Every structure is written in C-alpha cells, then in structure tokens.
Amino acid sequence: MTFKEVIVVEGKDDTTAIRRAVQADTIETNGSAVSKETLHKIKRAQDVRGVIVFTDPDYPGRRIRAIIEEAIPGVKHAFLPKHQAIAKNGSGVGIEHATDEDIRAALEHVYTPEDRPVATFTQRQLIEARLIGHPDAAARRERLGEHLQIGYTNGKQLLKRLDIFRVTQQEWQQALDALEQEDKK
Template identity: 75%
Template sequence: MNIREIIVVEGKDDTVAIKRAVQADTIETNGSALSKETLRVIKRAHETRGVIVFTDPDYPGRRIRALIEQAIPDVKHAFLPKKEAIAKNGSGVGIEHATNEAIQQALRHVYTPEERPANRFTNQHLLNAKLLGHPDAAARRERLGDILQIGYTNGKQLLKRLDAFRVTEEEWQHALQALEQEETR
C-alpha cells in the first residue's frame, strides 16, 4: 500500500510502525509539544503533497490532532481504535503497538473534514443513542468512534466530527445497530 500524502505521527516508533505497514513518508511531532517549526513543516507538506494526521488514540494524540486541525482546517485524518493500539503487555497506547493490518485499515478510511458542516446531527441524536446523559455514554462514544473510524470524542466534539466527516444517516444507523449488537452479546 503506497500513501501519497505525508503522515503526521508523534514519534520515531510510530514512523517505524507506519513504514512497516505501508510505503509512506512521515513527519514526527516529537510528542505533544507541537513546535511552531514542526507546524510550519506540516503546513508546507500539506500544500505540496497533502497530510494525514495519524496520532495515538489518547489525550496527547487528540491534542496534537486538534492543534494541527486548527492551523489546517482541511487536513485529512486517520484514526486507530484504542483497542488496536494497546501494547501486548498493556504498558502503553500508541500507533507503534498496532499491527500492520490495523494501520492499513485505518489508512484506508481517511477522512477530510468539510469546511462548512451541514449540522445534520443534533444533541437529540446523541441523547436518543445513549451517547449523552447516560451512565455508559463515554464507553458508547468510544465504541461508536471505533465503528465509524472517527476516533473518540466527548459529546460536543462528536457532533462536530459527525458533520465534518460527512457521516451519512445510513452510516449512523449502521454504526448504532453494530453498537447495539455488541452490547447484547
């Protein structure tokens, strides 16, 4: 699998994992302290070849993703479910722990946010789906993010991401059905 865009990752171990799974160039942010120089390099890469942000499914990864998206609103995103990023010994979470297949799967489902989301989804959608105001809401949002491959978010960010990544009503319904089926097992 050959990736044209440059993939933004957090560190050297992530680069090794990406290059093991696909043919691609990477830019490393060197952790969650995203420097102005690194952001400048990412912007230049975005202008010339395009960029896919592929950070760890944890708080620092989400923070880096948000900073890059704030600077480059139309940047592409790939998401790895947290369960695919956990070290075998349980000692950490990161892209570097993922299998080649999991990395390839995430890179097959790259999203580009829409500049002006349609705001098709509302808080009522989330309430009806027990994704807000329910004791299991956070866990359900995490699984929904995995199913839709849009990553974990809080409720407010989920609404933005559903619209920004143009999730259709059909995809929404399919994801909710998959979530319900998982819970009845």
C-alpha cells in the same frame, strides 16, 4: 501500499511502525506541544502532497489532531481504535504498538472532510442514542468511534467530530444499529 500524502505521527516509534506497514514519508510532532516550526512543515506538506494525521488514540493524540486541524483545515485523518494500539504488556497506547495489518486498515479508511456532505447532528440525538448523559455513554462513544472510524471523543466534542468528518445520517444510523446489535449479545 504507497502513499503520496505525508503522514503526521507523534514520534520516532510511530514512524518506524508506519514504515514497517506501508511506504510513506512522515512528519513527527514530537509530542503534544506542536511547535510553530512543525505546523509550518505540515502546512507545506499539505500544500504540496497532502497530509494524513494519524495520532495515538489517547488524549494527547486527540489534542495534537485538534491543533493541526485548527491550524491547517482540510487535512485528512486516519484513526486506530484504542484496543488495536495497546502494548502487548499493557504499558502504553500508541500507533507503534499496532500490527502492520491494523495500520494498513486504518490508512485505507482515511477521512477527507471536504469531500463529504455536511449532516447536522443535535445534542438530542446524542442523548437519545445514549452517547451522553447515560452511565454507558463513554463506552458507547468509544464503540461508535470505532464503527464510524472517527476515533474516540468525549461527549462535548462528539458533535464537532461528527461534523468535521461529515458523518452522514445513514452512516450514523448504521453505526447505532451496530451498537444495538452488540448490546443484545
């Protein structure tokens, strides 16, 4: 599997994991304090080849993703569920801990926000779906993020994430149906 886009990752170990799984060039942010120089490189790559942001499924990874999305709208996104990114010894979470197969699967489901119609979601829908204001809300949001392949987000950011990735009402309903089926087990 070869990518024309440049894949943005957090560090050298992520680059090693990406190159082990696919043929792609990477840009490393070297942590969550993304420098102006790094943003300039990412912008240049976006203009010339396109960019896929593929950061760790944790708070710093979400922060890096948000910084890049704000500075360079229109970048593509790939997400890895947290359970696929946990080190075998449980010592950390990151792309570098994922299997080659999980990395390839995540990169096969890249989101390109501008290619999808905008569906407007409401806070009321989130409440009714028990995604906010419910004791199981965080766990349900994590599972929803896996089903929709948009990653985990807190309740405050979920509406924004649904809009950024232009999740359709049909995708939303299918994901909620899957959550309900899981809850019955």
